[in-house]
Amino acid sequence: MGVAHLADYPWDAVAPYADIARAHPDGIVDLSIGSPVDPTPRLIADALAAATDAHAYPLTAGTPPLREAIVDWYRRRRGVFGLTPANVLPTIGSKELVALLPLLLGLGPADAVVHPRAAYPTYEVGARLVGAEPVASDDPAEWPAHTRLVWINSPGNPDGRVWDVAALRRARERAAELGAVLVGDECYAELGWEAPWDTRPVPSVLDPAVTGGDPTGVLSVYSLSKQSNLAGYRAAFLAGDSAVVARLLTARKHLGLIPPAPVQAAMIVALADDAHVREQKERYARRRAVLKPAVEAYGFRIDRSEAGLYLWATLDEDAWASVGRLAELGILSGPGHFYGAHHTRHIRLSLTASDERIAAAAQRLSSCS
8 A cells, every 4th residue: 555545634524614603703623633833932943043154065964062952851841861972863744654664664554553432533544555554553562563663642532541651561561572563653652641640750761661771672752843833834743762773774864854944953952942841831721620511511521631732532422523512612622533433523623722712612502611
């Protein structure tokens, strides 16, 4: 299977509901895609601007200062020690890596790629791109013998599930038994809401308590899109097994998958500054505190959602019916159908709207309760 054989882009099916929502007298409240709406921090934008004399080809491996900044960030923010620049690699956002990783690792039709049951669809796209078998499973005991790549998404998109250390350790042990690469997609890790993640860091798949200090066969993927409002910069990176990183670096050199030099410079500044990350989390916390009770008052049950940027909600009806109900209120959501066959009665609501739009959504929902 090649790119030409991929199905239609799923979000195109939401367009008719967006038209309904836009017709609301007070306008649409778009809680569907989850694209950041807040400004990029000034210090990061200034770093990008200062680096725009980018006449030379950038380094696929990342500049030495960027790689050091990634190593330091993992130590400081994720509790991962012992990494060196050979363990890290910048990427052009995280979505391209998710889609291309099976290809970059040399997987094919004889292999299986495991991904969560409630899953961002790009995991399956990456498997199908190389003809591998996508397997939706959260239980390591179910992972088939021909598994060569396992995706963990914690906190999860769309459901906000967090894998604790014990669950991550079981996944790592099973992946090692199978000879599979275990990859943690962790881009919402700074956004913990419910106990214990309101006071305790969300663990990384590279946490020493998971790996025993040995990252062999393990990768962590992270994006600055959410914590730093850099979705438009396409700024992300991975870390872990140096041998796997070296393989990926060689492949990415051949394919020209290189983050632009000004973006690399901006990433260094973003990774070093924790203050703007705290400020952004506070914004999302305020919005969640307004939206969540209104969604529940309307009648939705919110499942999981203990971390991340979304509320995973259900009225125990087909998700498209719920999407339609909310569109009549001028609120656009995402149907669970997009996140796997196991969750067709849930919808996803994003916290990435302005304070004013979140308040408008809450008022519309509350008026119907």
